[in-house]
Each structure stands twice: as C-alpha cells, then as structure tokens.
Amino acid sequence: MELQRTAVVKLSVPNDRRDDLKETMDTFRNAAQRFADRGWEGNNDGYVITSRSQLQPYLYDDIRDETGLHSDLCVAAVNHAAHALRGVVDRMKESEKVSKPVFTSNTTVYNTSAISYFDGYCTLAAYGSGRVKAEYVYPDDSIQAEYMESDEWDKQGAKLRYDQQTDTYYLHVSVKQERDDxxxxxxxxxxxxxxxxxxxxxxxxxxxxxxxxxxxxxxxxxxxxxxxxxxxxxxxxxxxxxxxxxxxxxxxxxxxxxxxxxxxxxxxxxxxxxxxxxxxxxxxxxxxxxxxxxxxxxxxxxxxxxxxxxxxxxxxxxxxxxxxxxxxxxxxxxxxxxxxxxxxxxxxxxxxxxxxxxxxxxxxxxxxxxxxxxxxxxxxxxxxxxxxxxxxxxxxxxxxxxxxxxx
Ligand SMILES: [Zn+2]
Known part of the structure; x- marks a missing residue:
C-alpha cells in the first residue's frame, strides 16, 4: 500500500538570491493568473477550460517570450490554473455561486524538473544566475529529516511558500512510500x-x-x-x-x-x-x-x-x-x-x-x-x-x- 505525506521544511535562502526567488514567485503567480483568466473566458462553446493540454497552447509561448519564466514553472503554472478551474467547475455543478479563481498567495509550484533534492539542501529553478541553492533547516531527529533524508521516502514535486510576516521560505514536499505486507x-x-x-x-x-x-x-x-x-x-x-x-x-x-x-x-x-x-x-x-x-x-x-x-x-x-x-x-x-x-x-x-x-x-x-x-x-x-x-x-x-x- 502507498503512504503519502507532506514534509514541511524551512529553507535557508542566501541573501543575494532572495530577490530572484521572489521575482520567480511573482512571475509564476501572474502566469497562473493569466492562464486562469483565459480558462475562465472559456472555449468556443463557452465552457470553462479545465484541461491543462487545452489551456496551455493559448498563452504558453507568449508568457515564455514575455517573462522568460522557466519552462517547467510555466507548465506548473498551467497545471495550477487548470486545477483551480476544475475546483470551480466542481462547485458550479453543485449549483454553488462561483467566481473566477484569483491567485493571491505567495506560492510557486515546482515539479521534479524544476527542483532537485540533495543531502541537506535543494536547488530551485529561478531568475538570476542559475538555480537557487537553499539549505534545509530542521532538527536531526525530526519527522522532516526522516522524510527528506531516508531512502524509504520517494520525494516528488513541491510547493514553495513565502511567509511575509516572518520573511521565511517554506518548502512543502510531497513524499510517498510503498509499503509491502x-x-x-x-x-x-x-x-x-x-x-x-x-x-x-x-x-x-x-x-x-x-x-x-x-x-x-x-x-x-x-x-x-x-x-x-x-x-x-x-x-x-x-x-x-x-x-x-x-x-x-x-x-x-x-x-x-x-x-x-x-x-x-x-x-x-x-x-x-x-x-x-x-x-x-x-x-x-x-x-x-x-x-x-x-x-x-x-x-x-x-x-x-x-x-x-x-x-x-x-x-x-x-x-x-x-x-x-x-x-x-x-x-x-x-x-x-x-x-x-x-x-x-x-x-x-x-x-x-x-x-x-x-x-x-x-x-x-x-x-x-x-x-x-x-x-x-x-x-x-x-x-x-x-x-x-x-x-x-x-x-x-x-x-x-x-x-x-x-x-
Ligand atoms: Zn525529554
């Protein structure tokens, strides 16, 4: 059986790369919003577009040209928008009053091509000079350490969140493990x-x-x-x-x-x-x-x-x-x-x-x-x-x- 967890890990980001990471986050959010806006406008039949593959061709090249956003982050932005649009349509089906998804949170979604995990740190696709190297901050015997360091947990994509109040970046990593009988x-x-x-x-x-x-x-x-x-x-x-x-x-x-x-x-x-x-x-x-x-x-x-x-x-x-x-x-x-x-x-x-x-x-x-x-x-x-x-x-x-x- 498969166990799934989310490891929440505080990151130590070098001072000279904080702006790069923030700019990446803002651009990601704007890109996701443009995809959501387009999906909400609907297709030729007037239906909200909830499929990533249908949504992507409308704006992908434009956004890449205009912003230079990393291709994997651009794909993640389409996914993020499509996911939000599907949620809205689900609620519509339950005859709830709904409105267009609006992204306000400080979140960047990283798939496994845009993030790499190493012992004690990860590297994240971002603007500026190459990937941002960020160290994990947690006690040695914490659950987070277990999720991030044990070979038994398979690390997948992650969400990078920025907490404005404490000026801190947190990585929410999806991890899973196959357990045998x-x-x-x-x-x-x-x-x-x-x-x-x-x-x-x-x-x-x-x-x-x-x-x-x-x-x-x-x-x-x-x-x-x-x-x-x-x-x-x-x-x-x-x-x-x-x-x-x-x-x-x-x-x-x-x-x-x-x-x-x-x-x-x-x-x-x-x-x-x-x-x-x-x-x-x-x-x-x-x-x-x-x-x-x-x-x-x-x-x-x-x-x-x-x-x-x-x-x-x-x-x-x-x-x-x-x-x-x-x-x-x-x-x-x-x-x-x-x-x-x-x-x-x-x-x-x-x-x-x-x-x-x-x-x-x-x-x-x-x-x-x-x-x-x-x-x-x-x-x-x-x-x-x-x-x-x-x-x-x-x-x-x-x-x-x-x-x-x-x-
Ligand atoms: Zn004690």
Missing part, C-alpha cells in the same frame, strides 16, 4: 496513538501522519455563518430557502470532510499493522471541550465516532486514555519529563533531554505509550504490544526496535 507483519501488533485538535492538523498520529486541516473546517464554518447571518437579515421566503440549502450543503461538506479524515486515520493504522487505535478520553477533558464552539465539539465527537466505526470494519479496536499532560510530557522513552515550558505552540522542546518534535506528534506518542503502560500495569500483556513510531517500534517496557530497512 512483510513490513506490516513485522511491525505486528502495534498501537496507533491519535492526537485530535481544533486548530492546525485535525489528527496527528504516533506514526507521524499529519491529517486534515482544522483551520479549513473552522474557516468554512465561519463563511457559512456569515452568509446565513446576511440572509437572515433579508428575511424573505427565498432567503429562508437559501439558508436551508446552504445549511444542507455545509453539513454535507463537513460530514464528508470528517469522513475523509477518519478514513486516513484508519488507513494509517492498517498501513502500520495496528490492531488498536488510542484516542484521548473526552470525558477527561470535558472542561476543555466545553470551551469550544458547539460546532467544534460536534467535529471532535464526530471524528471519534467515524474513526471507531471505520476501525471496526478493519478489525481494529479503539481505546481511550486520560489525556492529562500528554502535550507537556516528553515522549522520549528514556525521559518522560513533564513541564509546561516544554511546549510552545507547534514546537515541543524538552527542557530536560532537549528532544525536539512537533507538539501534536509528541502528544500522539504519549497517548499510545500511556495506553500501553496502563495495559502493562493491569497485567493484560501490554508488553507484547508495540507503539507505532516513525522509524521503529517501542514496546510497553520501552525497548526500541528500529524498522528493518529494506534494500
């Missing part, structure tokens, strides 16, 4: 810890999968509430009917979104050969949950309901643990130091042993480990269970078995 068997009866959130990633697993976007869910909800509010003020019968229909559509969308997220969680458990998925016990965090909006509470519960239901179909059980301090405790098996200063937003840095990892990933590891410890204490044979980690497994006694690398 032998490996699933070898890892045996592992336990998958899952940390759920109401912002950032919806679910993060102890095996290092970052799944779903809670911010997108919240954003869609606010959009829906805003539209509903406007229509309520109108007060007409047709406004009332529209409220019902956008309400139904939002309910369908969010149901479907959580369906996909829960499916990915269960797929992750299957891929790691896990027989148990461990979640936080909501009863123990009732107070924290009651501070959330009704919608977020619903999403939180709905996600566990859907995970439980889908896991059952795969013969996987779902268990819960008390989540107290799972976000403050160091998940390094030889440490376990708990302190509130360990966590700062997304970053977890143990104040005792110095281990650095993503906060949610740290919490997910603790959730799985706590379940195994409880099992061991209660004498129900937890030591034969294993916690699924990114590069190996840890059993209930804390013994680490690295994943056997395949040649």
């Amino acid at each position: 032998t490996q699933e068997e070898a890892e045996g009866r592992t336990v998958l810890g899952v940390d759920r959130n109401v912002d950032g990633y919806l679910a993060v697993t102890s095996s290092g999968a970052f799944i779903g976007n809670a911010d997108l869910l919240n954003h869609k909800r606010r959009e829906y509430e805003r539209r509903r509010g406007n229509l309520q003020q109108t007060g007409t019968r047709s406004a009332h009917l529209t409220i019902q229909s956008i309400g139904d559509r939002f309910a369908n969308w969010s149901e479907n979104y959580l369906h996909n997220v829960s499916k990915e969680v269960v797929t992750e458990a299957v891929a790691n050969g896990c027989k148990t998925i461990v979640l936080e016990d909501l009863e123990n965090i009732r107070e924290a949950v009651s501070n959330l909006s009704k919608f977020q509470q619903w999403a939180f519960r709905e996600l566990s309901r859907k995970i439980t239901y889908k896991a059952k179909a795969e013969g996987i059980t779902v268990e819960v643990v008390n989540p107290a301090y799972t976000s403050q405790q160091c998940s390094h098996t030889e440490c376990g130091f708990t302190h509130e200063d360990n966590r700062d937003g997304d970053e977890f840095v143990c104040q005792k042993c110095g281990k650095e990892l993503h906060s949610d990933y740290n919490a997910a590891r603790n959730i799985a480990a706590r379940y195994l410890r409880n099992r061991r204490k209660s004498g129900s044979g937890g030591a034969t269970n294993h916690l699924a980690l990114k590069s190996g497994t840890v059993n209930g006694s804390g013994d680490f078995t690295p994943t056997v690398s395949r040649g």
Whole structure:
C-alpha cells in the first residue's frame, strides 16, 4: 500500500538570491493568473477550460517570450490554473455561486524538473544566475529529516511558500512510500496513538501522519455563518430557502470532510499493522471541550465516532486514555519529563533531554505509550504490544526496535 505525506521544511535562502526567488514567485503567480483568466473566458462553446493540454497552447509561448519564466514553472503554472478551474467547475455543478479563481498567495509550484533534492539542501529553478541553492533547516531527529533524508521516502514535486510576516521560505514536499505486507507483519501488533485538535492538523498520529486541516473546517464554518447571518437579515421566503440549502450543503461538506479524515486515520493504522487505535478520553477533558464552539465539539465527537466505526470494519479496536499532560510530557522513552515550558505552540522542546518534535506528534506518542503502560500495569500483556513510531517500534517496557530497512 502507498503512504503519502507532506514534509514541511524551512529553507535557508542566501541573501543575494532572495530577490530572484521572489521575482520567480511573482512571475509564476501572474502566469497562473493569466492562464486562469483565459480558462475562465472559456472555449468556443463557452465552457470553462479545465484541461491543462487545452489551456496551455493559448498563452504558453507568449508568457515564455514575455517573462522568460522557466519552462517547467510555466507548465506548473498551467497545471495550477487548470486545477483551480476544475475546483470551480466542481462547485458550479453543485449549483454553488462561483467566481473566477484569483491567485493571491505567495506560492510557486515546482515539479521534479524544476527542483532537485540533495543531502541537506535543494536547488530551485529561478531568475538570476542559475538555480537557487537553499539549505534545509530542521532538527536531526525530526519527522522532516526522516522524510527528506531516508531512502524509504520517494520525494516528488513541491510547493514553495513565502511567509511575509516572518520573511521565511517554506518548502512543502510531497513524499510517498510503498509499503509491502512483510513490513506490516513485522511491525505486528502495534498501537496507533491519535492526537485530535481544533486548530492546525485535525489528527496527528504516533506514526507521524499529519491529517486534515482544522483551520479549513473552522474557516468554512465561519463563511457559512456569515452568509446565513446576511440572509437572515433579508428575511424573505427565498432567503429562508437559501439558508436551508446552504445549511444542507455545509453539513454535507463537513460530514464528508470528517469522513475523509477518519478514513486516513484508519488507513494509517492498517498501513502500520495496528490492531488498536488510542484516542484521548473526552470525558477527561470535558472542561476543555466545553470551551469550544458547539460546532467544534460536534467535529471532535464526530471524528471519534467515524474513526471507531471505520476501525471496526478493519478489525481494529479503539481505546481511550486520560489525556492529562500528554502535550507537556516528553515522549522520549528514556525521559518522560513533564513541564509546561516544554511546549510552545507547534514546537515541543524538552527542557530536560532537549528532544525536539512537533507538539501534536509528541502528544500522539504519549497517548499510545500511556495506553500501553496502563495495559502493562493491569497485567493484560501490554508488553507484547508495540507503539507505532516513525522509524521503529517501542514496546510497553520501552525497548526500541528500529524498522528493518529494506534494500
Ligand atoms: Zn525529554
């Protein structure tokens, strides 16, 4: 089975090449916009053009001549526009009100011809004197390091994003891995810890999968509430009917979104050969949950309901643990130091042993480990269970078995 991930890597870009990269990004965005504009105008039959191969001939040569944009980036710009236009047409088919795609974000899409990956750095096609060489910035034992450096992950295209506030470039690299059944068997009866959130990633697993976007869910909800509010003020019968229909559509969308997220969680458990998925016990965090909006509470519960239901179909059980301090405790098996200063937003840095990892990933590891410890204490044979980690497994006694690398 194929596992897919996105490695998010901070880049160190040499000062004398920052302008080249920014100019490339701006030109890419303008090119993508021109393609989108042309696609939106439509073909001879008046249909929006959503196919890359149909869209490309209209403008490709002009854009290349006028801007000198790298040919692969120009192709990526057509793809980017065609993808956005397909999204618009999909929503049109659901009789949503749509408008032309407008690209405002600081993003450049790199296919594998426009980016090359090396040990510790990449080179990116850009304006100026040759490719830009940018070093990766991440801790050695981070998930990002694993995705970028391990031969087991096959690196594909990437999106380069520029964060204006911090003046920082981030590379979002798609990576994938083919898992064979032998490996699933070898890892045996592992336990998958899952940390759920109401912002950032919806679910993060102890095996290092970052799944779903809670911010997108919240954003869609606010959009829906805003539209509903406007229509309520109108007060007409047709406004009332529209409220019902956008309400139904939002309910369908969010149901479907959580369906996909829960499916990915269960797929992750299957891929790691896990027989148990461990979640936080909501009863123990009732107070924290009651501070959330009704919608977020619903999403939180709905996600566990859907995970439980889908896991059952795969013969996987779902268990819960008390989540107290799972976000403050160091998940390094030889440490376990708990302190509130360990966590700062997304970053977890143990104040005792110095281990650095993503906060949610740290919490997910603790959730799985706590379940195994409880099992061991209660004498129900937890030591034969294993916690699924990114590069190996840890059993209930804390013994680490690295994943056997395949040649
Ligand atoms: Zn520690």
